[in-house]
Amino acid sequence: MEENTNNNNGSLVNLNERQKNIASLVDQSGTVRVSDLSREFKVSEETIRRDFERLEKRKLIKKIHGGAVRVEKGIEVPFPKRQSKHILEKEMIANTAASYVEDGDIIAIDASSTSVLMTKYIKGKSLTVITNSIGVTLELAHEQDIRLILIGGYLSESSMSLVGNFAERVVQDYHVDKFFFSCLGVDLTRGVSEIHEDQALVKKQILSISDQLFLLVDHSKFGEKSLFRLCDLSIIDYLITDNKVSINTINELNKKGTRTIVGEKSN
Structure with missing residues (x-):
């Protein structure tokens, strides 16, 4: 070697x-x-x-x-730095993801930078939102028609999220219509993976209680593998990405039963 x-x-x-x-x-x-x-x-x-x-x-x-x-x-990239990377692509993904949210939905949103961007497109809707993200909480705190449930736990400063056993235990008692989340890597063989166990365990718990799964990933996440595997691509209902992902990759995802959507700019 x-x-x-x-x-x-x-x-x-x-x-x-x-x-x-x-x-x-x-x-x-x-x-x-x-x-x-x-x-x-x-x-x-x-x-x-x-x-x-x-x-x-x-x-x-x-x-x-x-x-x-x-x-x-x-080391987990600090949230402000992650938020500034691929911003145009993330805006398109966030806008498109929000179009799948309907009044009356119970949704879960993770602490990813794309999910936080998504919050501005769901304001004004009548929803229940479950999250472990401080950023999502701050964005939606003053929305009168949104019932906000913040999952407790200890603070992960780099991701500005709450994680740990308490967060996992609380989540198991909920039901979620739609879970919007991101990850560190998407590999066509290994599936969806995350770098930190604390984040992965909370997301896995929410995956298990959700009717529909929406994976929000820009092109930079494809081909990446990380230590903690979240799930197979086959269980993802919608994968929303940007227009820099190759058509061959999109075709492969669709073959696996993962409906792949290319994000569009907001009007």
Whole structure:
């Protein structure tokens, strides 16, 4: 296996061959699991965790629960920075997603930047909105016809959302007509994935109580894989994206039973 050429060569000094190969695998795939590496290198999971410790000290990887990720993806991108990326595409996706919201709906909205943008297009409707997003809450707090339910939990500052066991337990008692959410990555084989376990667990719980699922993803999310798998693409009712996604990808998604919609600008 070739050594990782993208990292600083000085950072690889005094690493054993397994550690160098792990660094290379993380750089190539973006994420790795402790259990997978244990099987591949025929060593204990504890040995892999010690390798992770050493590699993280060299800033070659970032440890997360159950595995490791590339350094640039290991820390959740702060919400303001995420909100400013691909803004035109996200506006089109948000506007189109909002067109599926009808008076009387009970909807859930996650803490993604696209979902927060969506809030401005649902104002004035008569709805119940369930969310763990501080941003969504602030946007809709003064809407008289929207009953807002904020899921409790502890604050994830980078995403401005509430997560944790309490949030998961509260959600299981609800029913949702439509869940609008995003993710870190969409892969045609692996499906929908998220980078942080806390976010993934809350979303999984909401997925389980929702009648219809709306995945909101711009073109940059396609081909990306992350450690925590949320769901198969086949269970997504509508995937709303932008016009930079290839027609071949859209056709593949439709074959899987995921109706794919290209977002449109607001009038």
